[in-house]
Amino acid sequence: MQQNEMKLEFDSRSCNEGFARxxxxxFMTQLNPTLEEVADVKTAVSEAVTNAIIHAxxxxxxxxxxxxxxxxxxxxVSVKDTGKGIADVKRAMEPMFTTKAECDRAGMGFAFMExxxxxxxxxxxxxxxxxxxxxxxITREQNKYERQ
Numbered sequence: 001m002q003q004n005e006m007k008l009e010f011d012s013r014s015c016n017e018g019f020a021r022x023x024x025x026x027f028m029t030q031l032n033p034t035l036e037e038v039a040d041v042k043t044a045v046s047e048a049v050t051n052a053i054i055h056a057x058x059x060x061x062x063x064x065x066x067x068x069x070x071x072x073x074x075x076x077v078s079v080k081d082t083g084k085g086i087a088d089v090k091r092a093m094e095p096m097f098t099t100k101a102e103c104d105r106a107g108m109g110f111a112f113m114e115x116x117x118x119x120x121x122x123x124x125x126x127x128x129x130x131x132x133x134x135x136x137x138i139t140r141e142q143n144k145y146e147r148q
Contacts, residue, residue, distance in 0.1 A: 004030065008066045012057045012081070014050075020066055020079075021045045027068050028075050031138040040116035041075065041136055047109040048079035048132045056083025056130055078133045086124035 006027050010016045021042040028041060045066070052064045065080045086092045092110065114120045117134040124130035 002070065002072060004070045006068050008068075009063055012053045012060070012062050012064050014053055016064075017046055017049045017053065020049045020064070024066060024068055024077055028070070028138065031070060031073060031075065033138045037136065037138055041077070044113045044116045044134055044136075045077060045079065047112045048077075048134070051109050051132070052079060052081040052083065052130070056081040056085075058084070073138050075136045075138055076133065077135075078131055080129065080131045082129040085126045085128045086122070086130055087126050089122050089124055092122075 004027075006023075008020065008023055010020065024045045025038050025042050028038065033041075049064060049066075062082065065078075067078045067080070069076045110120065110122070113132065113134055117136050119135045121133045122130065123133075
C-alpha cells in the first residue's frame, strides 16, 4: 500500500494562493495523474484557500494549513483556517450564496470544489475556524495503458 503525507503552512495572503495550488499539484504527481485531474485539484485547492483568505480572516494575515495524504490512488486534501467560522455550513454550500456580494464574490467556491473533487466535507462553527476536506481518486496513467 502506497501512503505519503505532506503538511504546508503559509500566510493568508492572496499571493500565496498560487503557491498552495502548485504545491498540492506537485505532491500529487507521484500518482502520475492526467492533466485534467491536476487541473481539477488545483481549482479545488484554489477555491478553498481563497475562501479562507476572503471569508475566514477578512483581510487579516493569519495562517492557513494544507495537509495532503495519498493512500493507494486516493488524494485527500484538507485546508484549515482558524478564522471566524461558518454559522450555517449547509447554507454556505448552496450555489450562488455569498456573504461578500459587495466584493464581487460569486458564491460558487463550494460548488466548484464539489464538482472537481470526488468528495467534499466542511467542518466549521462560529469562532472555531473551518476545515475543508476533499478527496480525489486518481486514475494512474500506467493503469490506463494496461486496460487498453
